[in-house]
Amino acid sequence: MSGPIAQQITLGELSITALILGEIYDRVEDWFAADQLSDFRSISRLPVICLHISGPGLSILIDACDPRQYPINGVEPLDIQTSLRKIGIHPEDITRVILTHGHHDHFCGVWDLDREAANFPNARHILSAQDWGNGTLTATAQMADGSAANPGPLEKLWQMGLLDLDTCDPPLPPGVSLIDAAGETKGHRVVRISSNGQAFYFLADLFHVPAELNAPDLCPIWADAPALKQSRRLLTQAIIQANAQFMCSHLPEVFSADRFNFPSFLGEP
Ligand SMILES: [Zn+2]
Numbered sequence: 001m002s003g004p005i006a007q008q009i010t011l012g013e014l015s016i017t018a019l020i021l022g023e024i025y026d027r028v029e030d031w032f033a034a035d036q037l038s039d040f041r042s043i044s045r046l047p048v049i050c051l052h053i054s055g056p057g058l059s060i061l062i063d064a065c066d067p068r069q070y071p072i073n074g075v076e077p078l079d080i081q082t083s084l085r086k087i088g089i090h091p092e093d094i095t096r097v098i099l100t101h102g103h104h105d106h107f108c109g110v111w112d113l114d115r116e117a118a119n120f121p122n123a124r125h126i127l128s129a130q131d132w133g134n135g136t137l138t139a140t141a142q143m144a145d146g147s148a149a150n151p152g153p154l155e156k157l158w159q160m161g162l163l164d165l166d167t168c169d170p171p172l173p174p175g176v177s178l179i180d181a182a183g184e185t186k187g188h189r190v191v192r193i194s195s196n197g198q199a200f201y202f203l204a205d206l207f208h209v210p211a212e213l214n215a216p217d218l219c220p221i222w223a224d225a226p227a228l229k230q231s232r233r234l235l236t237q238a239i240i241q242a243n244a245q246f247m248c249s250h251l252p253e254v255f256s257a258d259r260f261n262f263p264s265f266l267g268e269p
Helices: 080-086 104-110 139-143 152-160 210-214 225-242
Strands: 005-011 014-025 045-055 058-062 096-098 124-127 163-165 176-180 189-195 198-202 245-248 251-256
Touching (some): 045 245, 152 163, 176 225, 189 225, 198 225, 210 251
Antiparallel strands (some): 045 058
16 A cells, blocks of 8 residues: 545644544454454454644654564555655644544554654644553553554653643644543543634544444443443534545545434434
8 A cells, every 4th residue: 555645624724634544454353253244244454543633833643553563465655754755745834743542543643663763853742641550651651552552652752752641832823722532542542623613533543444344332341341332422412513525544535414314322412
């Protein structure tokens, strides 16, 4: 995969680019309890998406995977710096990297293993303190990825003083805010972006596969299911209320509140 643009969205003064960095390969049916899988179409490849926000004086990245750490059939994907440069985004211009949660496929691209250097050297990186403690990932953040959950890239940033927890200094610009959405991990957060009265939500891993959007009781086995379902309900209501657009980390489509048929579980106040 060579990092195609999945979506390009204009939101007021902002331009939002969703970039497919590569794919991860997994037996997705193993993510869910067998008795929940009545209607499940098996998926083995999931795109990994990062989102870039640009606007006047603004260059922000949401999530950073290094897909070279998830090779498929010997196909070597591009590194994140090259993928971004190919679409005209300069990694050194990025001033904030928002990490939605402490799972490896969302943060492993903050550090380049070949160059032993930060991929976004001029950026403050921000992660929830719930997913980070004593200089490494918390146990609950590491659980999902098992052996793949190497916290090394984040530990490098932490040692260099480039990682902020919960809030960052200077703060995020107006129109970009983080919303707690626990479930996937304790510190999982989604990003609300707004400009000129329009709103867009990057929901990260609130939903991973289409089956979950249609059946929001379907939760991966590592998740805190009651917390995840509550987060799904609250975020969906906010999206409907704002008539917003939204997308997720592993689903390359943009959904619109006015066109998406939310299951009643999610839409009920
Ligand atoms: Zn993920």
